[in-house]
Amino acid sequence: xxxxxxxxxxxxxxxxxxxxxxxxxxxxxIKAALLSPTSKSRRDWKFVVVTDKxxxxxxxxxxxxxxxxxxxxPLAIVVAGRPEENDCWIEDCAVAAVTMQYQAExxxxxxxxxxxxxxxxxxxxxxSIISAFMGLKSDEEVLCVLAIGHKAKxxxxxxxxxxxYDSVKYI
Ligand SMILES: Cc1cc2nc3c(=O)[nH]c(=O)nc-3n(C[C@H](O)[C@H](O)[C@H](O)COP(=O)(O)O)c2cc1C
Numbered sequence: 001x002x003x004x005x006x007x008x009x010x011x012x013x014x015x016x017x018x019x020x021x022x023x024x025x026x027x028x029x030i031k032a033a034l035l036s037p038t039s040k041s042r043r044d045w046k047f048v049v050v051t052d053k054x055x056x057x058x059x060x061x062x063x064x065x066x067x068x069x070x071x072x073x074p075l076a077i078v079v080a081g082r083p084e085e086n087d088c089w090i091e092d093c094a095v096a097a098v099t100m101q102y103q104a105e106x107x108x109x110x111x112x113x114x115x116x117x118x119x120x121x122x123x124x125x126x127x128s129i130i131s132a133f134m135g136l137k138s139d140e141e142v143l144c145v146l147a148i149g150h151k152a153k154x155x156x157x158x159x160x161x162x163x164x165y166d167s168v169k170y171i
Contacts, residue, residue, distance in 0.1 A: 001106065006102060006105055006106055008157045008158075008160075009105060009157055010101065010102060010105045011110075011155040011156075011157070011158075012111070012112040012113070013110025013111060013112055013147075013149075013151050013152075013155065014069035014072070014112050014147070015069070015072060015151075015152035015153070016072050016073050016074060016110060016147075016149030016150055016151065016152055017149065017150045017151075017152055018074065019074065019149070019150045020051065020074045020075075021051075021074055021075040021109060021148060021149060021150070025104075025107050025109065026049060026051075026075065028103055028107065029077070029100050029103050029104055029107070029148065030047060030049065030077075030100075031103075032099045032100055032102070032103035033045075033047055033077075033079075033096040033097075033099055033100050035099070036092075036095050036096040036099040037095060038088070038092040038095070038096075039086070039087075039088035039091060039092055040088075042086055042088075042092065043092075044081065044082055044085060044086045044089070044092065045079065045080065045081050045089070045092055045093050045096055046078075046079075046080040046081070046136065046140055047077055047078065047079060047080075047096070048077065048078035048080070048134050048136075049075070049077055050075070050076040050077070050078065050134075051074065051075055055076075055133065055134075056070055056071065056073060056074075056075075056076045057070075057071050058133055059076050059078070059114075059130065059145050061121075061129075062116060062119075062120070062121070062126040062129045062130050062145075063115075063116065063119040063120055063121060063126040064119075064120070064121050064122075066114065066115070067114050067116075067126075067145070069112055069114070069147055070114055070145060070147045072147075072149070073147035073148060073149045074148075074149045074150075075147075075148040075149055076145050076146065076147055076148070077100060077145065077146045077148065078130060078134060078136075078142055078145050079093045079096060079097045079142070079143050079144050079145070079146065080093070080127075080136055080140045080141060080142045080143065081093045081140070081141060081143060082139050082140055082141070083139075083141050084139055085139065089141070089143075090117070090143060093143040093144070094143065094144075097113060097143065097144055097146060098113075100146055100148075101113065101146065104146075104148050108150075108151075109148055109149060109150060109151070110148070110149060110150070110151035110152075111146055111147060111148045111149075112146070112147045113144050113146060114144055114145045114146070114147055115143075115144050116130065116142040116143065116144050116145055117141065117142065117143045117144070126142065127141045127142040130142050130145075
């Protein structure tokens with residue numbers, strides 16, 4: 001599959017089979033993140049690979065909605081950065097997260113970004129909830145958690161005729 005087909009096929013997957021993601025696939029996904037571009041080549045991010053079902057379930061409860069899908073995933077990757085050290089931490093983490101999503105898709109796996117920054121439960125930030133049981137450092141903040149696994153079913157590609165070309169300006 002070439003990259004244009006990968007772009008067409010990638011969808012957000014929220015349902016997964018019980019099959020674990022192999023170590024070889026996890027290694028490739030993490031390698032893709034570590035190869036991703038960063039501002040000033042800082043490479044100042046943190047990725048926590050979680051395969052423990054109980055810990056993944058705890059991640060699914062770190063915000064009040066739209067994280068439930070994590071509970072079904074055999075693999076979660078917490079993506080964190082250091083806001084005080086890196087003024088581009090959000091961009092760097094986002095680029096790495098999306099790169100992992102495309103690598104996962106290339107391996108035939110499904111993935112979904114679960115937003116954690118500026119989310120939480122009531123006044124408690126999702127990032128501090130996650131830090132407490134993931135042992136993150138006090139200066140690390142969680143941008144998102146990726147849910148990754150074998151797709152429960154294929155999803156159709158987006159309808160290309162509906163793509164928002166009106167958001168593109170050619171000059
Ligand atoms: C910044 C960002 C935050 C997102 N947060 C969530 C989330 O918290 N929970 C969720 O189920 N999906 C989340 N998504 C997935 C989007 O809902 C999904 O990308 C969008 O509906 C488009 O669908 P598609 O990815 O299948 O094209 C997020 C995606 C992005 C890029």
